[in-house]
Amino acid sequence: MNKFYSGTIRTVLFSVLITTLFVVIPTGHAVSSLQSHLLSEPKGTVVSNLRQLNDLYQLSIGLHDAGYYKNSIKYAKQVYNESLTHRSLSWGSKVMIANNLAVLTFRLGEYGEAARLLKQSLVHIKKHEKSVSLEKQRLLLTVTKNLHELYIASGNTLLAERYLLAISKIERKKYSADHPIMVHQRFQEINLEFQKSNFDYARKLLISHWHQLPIGKLYNEARSETNLLSAKIYIQHGEFDKALIKLNKALDWQQHIDSELNANIYKQLSYVSYKKRQGDKFPVQSLRYHQQRMDILNRLYGALHPRIAQALSDYASVTGHWTPEAKALVIDIYTQCLGSNHPRTRKINRVLLKQRSSNKQVAL
Incomplete structure (x- = not known):
């Protein structure tokens, strides 16, 4: 999600x-x-x-x-x-x-x-239909958005579309077309076409969406997610070199190193890296971008959210395949997030070393 x-x-x-x-x-x-x-x-x-x-x-x-x-x-x-x-x-x-x-x-x-x-x-919100408070409007929008995201993740595009239309009806009354919320809403409509496997149509809409994005840092996140979706479309067509370029651009526009969007970018990078290695092509560019992002991590302070590493771990536990740079990235991020002596960091190191020596699938 x-x-x-x-x-x-x-x-x-x-x-x-x-x-x-x-x-x-x-x-x-x-x-x-x-x-x-x-x-x-x-x-x-x-x-x-x-x-x-x-x-x-x-x-x-x-x-x-x-x-x-x-x-x-x-x-x-x-x-x-x-x-x-x-x-x-x-x-x-x-x-x-x-x-x-x-x-x-x-x-x-x-x-x-x-x-x-x-x-x-x-149901609880509808029991208070007479209420017209801002609280009720926020709650209704919050729950409706979560239902949309849930059905997108579960693959039920019919229900996802129903709740997306409900969200649009609410938000179009409140925001201008260039507001970041409405920009994201348009992106969600394109993402729904992607979920329906209408890849060519989604690609056409995505190009139009990209050219309509307003100038400014406020819309960098939108540029990042647009490049990520574009990469996913290339992946569906088996064009992994083009997908890698789009994923690297998505990282360039990304604002928050510990965001779920960033985790999804790294997850796709891991997958593309694996697919390219199947064709005996080592993704040097991918590795370079990983190292650049680790430089950013090294400059951050406090306990970082390990969601990026978790995304890569989830992918590896399903496929049983790791690329060298993905292994190094996971270990480094867990070390930065939790410390080298944390039980989860030690477990990651132990599991990856075991997999390397046995060359068998190991679930994390």
């Missing part, structure tokens, strides 16, 4: 909870501190319970960002179950908690359960 969306809530304590869903918080020591804090937190009052729920959710977020999805969702489910009967939470807060649990559920590949939670959220 390319992107899941979060929103804002009236409840003061939960505003921090929701807006930190995709913000990287320090892992390791911070997670341990949160666990200790939860054990020592006084119980019994409404305020205390709200704080505990907030801390519990932040713990879930920290575990998610560190790649521990199963542990993360355990705490997220606890927050969700408690929110169902919590009288102090607004209906909007409960909708967002269900929405964010759907995000984590999707990460584990449970499409059906994620769809159930999101559709349940829509």
